[in-house]
Amino acid sequence: MFGRLKRDIQAVFERDPAAKSLLEVLLCYPGLHAVIMHRVAHFFYRKKLFLIARLISHFSRFLTGIEIHPGARIGEGFFIDHGSGVVIGETTEIGNNVTIYQGVTLGGTGKERGKRHPTIGNNVVISTGAKILGSFTVGDNSKIGAGSVVLSSVPPNSTVVGVPGKVVVRDGVKIDHPGDSLIDLRHDQLPDPVSEAINCLLLNIDRLERRVRELEIQVAGKPAGTALEVCEGVGRERADI
Numbered sequence: 001m002f003g004r005l006k007r008d009i010q011a012v013f014e015r016d017p018a019a020k021s022l023l024e025v026l027l028c029y030p031g032l033h034a035v036i037m038h039r040v041a042h043f044f045y046r047k048k049l050f051l052i053a054r055l056i057s058h059f060s061r062f063l064t065g066i067e068i069h070p071g072a073r074i075g076e077g078f079f080i081d082h083g084s085g086v087v088i089g090e091t092t093e094i095g096n097n098v099t100i101y102q103g104v105t106l107g108g109t110g111k112e113r114g115k116r117h118p119t120i121g122n123n124v125v126i127s128t129g130a131k132i133l134g135s136f137t138v139g140d141n142s143k144i145g146a147g148s149v150v151l152s153s154v155p156p157n158s159t160v161v162g163v164p165g166k167v168v169v170r171d172g173v174k175i176d177h178p179g180d181s182l183i184d185l186r187h188d189q190l191p192d193p194v195s196e197a198i199n200c201l202l203l204n205i206d207r208l209e210r211r212v213r214e215l216e217i218q219v220a221g222k223p224a225g226t227a228l229e230v231c232e233g234v235g236r237e238r239a240d241i
Contacts, residue, residue, distance in 0.1 A: 031080030
């Protein structure tokens with residue numbers, strides 16, 4: 001248990017540049033407090049002392065704003081950054097060196113008994129406000145984008161964004177920063193599939209407009225104008241009225 005505690009403290013220094021001293025980390029990091037109290041609660045949970053385990057968990061929630069069910073299994077090097085509003089369900093399993101941010105939910109989708117919460121692999125980063133709901137696996141070295149809602153399995157080495165969450169390609173570019181930890185925390189540079197779809201639509205509209213103007217010139221000798229010009233004309237007509 002003390003070995004895991006040491007690894008959890010190391011994870012704070014590795015992944016949070018704001019951490020200045022050991023005393024600061026021990027006294028001022030609610031994510032670390034929640035993890036420490038969870039490990040104690042989980043010990044009693046495994047001994048089937050469920051009430052004591054839940055009381056410790058409840059006190060941890062009151063103190064930190066982070067709710068971790070004592071039945072959840074969490075590996076080494078687990079780091080909760082900020083942490084307010086984090087919820088982790090009873091049958092959740094979390095691997096080693098996982099990082100999650102505030103507002104994350106690792107929850108279930110129904111009232112069924114047994115395994116009903118997700119399994120998170122090693123070296124996974126789950127960004128602010130993401131929701132992972134259901135009994136499936138998020139593969140090793142994956143990233144979950146901010147605000148994403150993940151409802152199905154995620155292959156290893158994947159990036160997921162959107163509602164519902166979809167696996168997307170990061171433009172074939174690997175972000176590598178010398179001196180950083182092995183875990184890539186740059187969740188601000190994830191792709192935006194909605195923006196990409198809109199850009200594709202705009203390109204197709206532009207292509208179709210050019211083709212229509214070419215045909216109009218061939219038939220009548222004069223183009224009717226682009227969609228933007230037509231919209232501007234309608235706006236001027238309304239202003240005149």
